[in-house]
Amino acid sequence: MTDRVRTYDTDVLIIGGGLAGCWTAISARRAGVRAIVAEKGYCGTSGVAASAGPGHWFVPPEARLREEAIARRMAGAQGLGDARWMERIIDRTYRTLPDIGTHYHYTPDDSGAVRRHALRGPEYLRALREKALAAGAVLLDHSPALQLLGHRDGRVSGAQGVSRQGDGDEWLVRAGAVVLATGGCAFRSHLLGGSNNTGDGLLMAVEAGAALSGMEFSSFFTVAPANTPLSRAMIFSFARYYDTQGREIAKPAAPNDHSAIAVALQGGPVLCDLSATPEIVRRQLPQISPNVTLTFRRLGIDPFTQRFPISLLGEGTIRGVGGVRVTGEDAGTDVPGLYVAGDVASREPVTGPVTGGGAVNAAWALASGCIAAEAAARSALENPLDQRSILEPLGDAGLSTRRDRTNSSTTRSAFANTLSKGPTRPDASASSEVEIVLREEMLSPTRQYFRNADTLAAASARLSAAWGALRDATPPSAGPRERQRFRELAAMTATARWCTASAAARTESLGMHRRTDSSTNGSDVPAYVISGGADTVWTRRQAAGTVS
Amino acid sequence: MITSLDTERCTACNQCVATCPRDVFEKTEHIPTIARPQDCQTCFLCELYCTADALFVHPEAEPAMAARLTPSDITPLLGEYRRESGWDEWSENPRYANQHWRMEDVFRLARDG
Numbered sequence: 034m035t036d037r038v039r040t041y042d043t044d045v046l047i048i049g050g051g052l053a054g055c056w057t058a059i060s061a062r063r064a065g066v067r068a069i070v071a072e073k074g075y076c077g078t079s080g081v082a083a084s085a086g087p088g089h090w091f092v093p094p095e096a097r098l099r100e101e102a103i104a105r106r107m108a109g110a111q112g113l114g115d116a117r118w119m120e121r122i123i124d125r126t127y128r129t130l131p132d133i134g135t136h137y138h139y140t141p142d143d144s145g146a147v148r149r150h151a152l153r154g155p156e157y158l159r160a161l162r163e164k165a166l167a168a169g170a171v172l173l174d175h176s177p178a179l180q181l182l183g184h185r186d187g188r189v190s191g192a193q194g195v196s197r198q199g200d201g202d203e204w205l206v207r208a209g210a211v212v213l214a215t216g217g218c219a220f221r222s223h224l225l226g227g228s229n230n231t232g233d234g235l236l237m238a239v240e241a242g243a244a245l246s247g248m249e250f251s252s253f254f255t256v257a258p259a260n261t262p263l264s265r266a267m268i269f270s271f272a273r274y275y276d277t278q279g280r281e282i283a284k285p286a287a288p289n290d291h292s293a294i295a296v297a298l299q300g301g302p303v304l305c306d307l308s309a310t311p312e313i314v315r316r317q318l319p320q321i322s323p324n325v326t327l328t329f330r331r332l333g334i335d336p337f338t339q340r341f342p343i344s345l346l347g348e349g350t351i352r353g354v355g356g357v358r359v360t361g362e363d364a365g366t367d368v369p370g371l372y373v374a375g376d377v378a379s380r381e382p383v384t385g386p387v388t389g390g391g392a393v394n395a396a397w398a399l400a401s402g403c404i405a406a407e408a409a410a411r412s413a414l415e416n417p418l419d420q421r422s423i424l425e426p427l428g429d430a431g432l433s434t435r436r437d438r439t440n441s442s443t444t445r446s447a448f449a450n451t452l453s454k455g456p457t458r459p460d461a462s463a464s465s466e467v468e469i470v471l472r473e474e475m476l477s478p479t480r481q482y483f484r485n486a487d488t489l490a491a492a493s494a495r496l497s498a499a500w501g502a503l504r505d506a507t508p509p510s511a512g513p514r515e516r517q518r519f520r521e522l523a524a525m526t527a528t529a530r531w532c533t534a535s536a537a538a539r540t541e542s543l544g545m546h547r548r549t550d551s552s553t554n555g556s557d558v559p560a561y562v563i564s565g566g567a568d569t570v571w572t573r574r575q576a577a578g579t580v581s
Numbered sequence: 582m583i584t585s586l587d588t589e590r591c592t593a594c595n596q597c598v599a600t601c602p603r604d605v606f607e608k609t610e611h612i613p614t615i616a617r618p619q620d621c622q623t624c625f626l627c628e629l630y631c632t633a634d635a636l637f638v639h640p641e642a643e644p645a646m647a648a649r650l651t652p653s654d655i656t657p658l659l660g661e662y663r664r665e666s667g668w669d670e671w672s673e674n675p676r677y678a679n680q681h682w683r684m685e686d687v688f689r690l691a692r693d694g
Contacts, residue, residue, distance in 0.1 A: 074602030270691035
């Protein structure tokens with residue numbers, strides 16, 4: 034750390050200021066404690082919700098309605114769901130979401146009713162920022178966190194990171210408790226609003242000693258017009274797709290399964306036909322999703338009369354499921370003082386092995402944020418941080434400041450050879466090689482849709498080499514943006530390794546996880562695949578419904 | 582990817598510098614610059630926060646197609662996202678009212694016909 038470090042003391046530090054982080058901050062303030070949000074980008078535009086349109090799982094408090102809603106989700110969860118968590122997030126969301134009405138301007142529907150659960154992303158996140166500020170939360174924008182800080186009593190007690198703007202190079206927050214709300218990881222797929230979602234929180238959690246769960250449920254792809262990030266699902270609900278020979282591609286057996294498109298894309302461009310879109314929807318579209326209409330206008334495509342090429346964008350763990358394992362009803366983790374909210378957490382309790390989509394994931398983000406905030410606030414009050422206590426960084430992957438050139442050039446050379454038989458490269462080039470490996474392994478729709486032991490073993494070897502190279506690489510400059518970039522690469526690589534190892538450990542197909550080398554679908558005893566470890570990745574199966 | 586910043590429209594309010602989630606813009610003594618276009622995630626959100634309507638983001642994530650656009654292609658499109666979203670001076674115009682609530686009805690229509 035240099036001498037240009039801005040330091041702060043607080044009760045609850047929230048890392049990530051998207052949908053989950055904002056609700057966490059608002060709830061922490063409501064619980065009467067100090068709250069700081071450290072956001073990589075700008076709280077209000079950052080995170081995948083900001084450019085989307087999250088509905089929320091929103092069920093009125095009538096016993097029959099809630100029982101039916103939970104029963105449907107429990108069936109889809111195939112033994113991995115937890116009805117108590119579902120009940121908890123439905124109830125929290127229903128009670129809390131209307132509070133945003135102080136800052137969000139709702140337009141009533143045609144009957145004059147206000148649909149509280151349907152919020153458009155840019156306006157929702159703008160409102161959440163204003164609400165968090167009005168509640169007295171401190172927002173640190175453009176302040177990516179790089180490392181958690183630990184107290185010698187074993188508690189997570191803050192974090193440090195870099196400042197991309199402003200008068201300091203680095204920041205350090207000492208906190209009574211920390212909530213990770215860093216989102217899922219989409220491996221830089223160009224998913225709309227997803228470029229900041231690089232798995233930072235997953236890496237920080239594992240370095241602190243937390244375990245992950247459900248990382249094999251990360252094989253999810255969304256259709257978008259070719260070369261664009263426009264992963265907005267609504268308009269594609271009327272789509273028909275044609276392969277390069279003009280043959281219509283069969284509709285998927287399960288919603289969201291685009292594996293047939295993935296196969297067709299290997300043969301050449303796949304074209305989308307939206308001519309079945311009803312006239313009324315075409316007229317309404319600009320007022321529902323203005324970013325969809327402007328995309329087609331700027332591409333020079335009339336999507337309702339012209340077929341256009343599409344691509345599949347990897348969602349990783351965003352519309353996937355896996356993340357930090359929640360160990361109790363308080364959204365806590367295996368590590369004291371560390372809590373999780375939103376997509377950084379495994380959503381298996383509320384979705385099982387299938388996607389939560391926008392509605393369940395948004396409700397989970399809101400509700401887990403509220404729950405984590407209250408637990409973190411209690412924990413901070415019970416364990417006040419002594420001003421004099423010494424805090425240590427809990428991990429440093431991708432942040433090496435070692436100048437042991439012999440050692441790191443050996444690693445680099447081995448890595449370069451693994452990939453391209455090339456000569457020893459400078460670290461900047463090693464980092465772009467890592468980007469290529471991540472893209473080829475994690476963003477290839479066929480690789481992810483059709484997994485088997487051989488492809489997973491090959492992926493695992495390449496990703497291990499990438500990790501080894503990054504682990505000891507020194508960023509070409511010590512500037513805040515370079516350090517952040519290397520740390521993000523390390524986080525994405527680590528996340529890819531947990532996804533791959535978990536996919537190898539689950540030898541049967543289940544939900545979105547498909548094994549081409551297994552004839553069984555599901556297992557007799559529903560089980561979670563737990564994973565962790567930074568340098569040495571491990572997995573273990575744990576029967577659902579058992580503890581530890 | 583971010584394509585252009587109209588230097589005549591820009592008022593140097595620096596809102597884009599603050600609100601871009603990817604830290605693409607850089608403050609200068611005059612108007613901001615597009616300092617890191619390769620970091621742009623094509624989310625269009627800078628356009629919403631630019632009350633001067635000076636910014637244009639092309640929907641392709643790579644700059645190939647955008648490079649062929651001329652100012653006369655771009656100028657008529659400036660400000661359309663902010664207007665169609667009903668932000669700021671457009672907030673009272675019913676034509677641009679936020680009808681996001683229709684989304685679930687559209688999904689239902691697609692599913693059930």
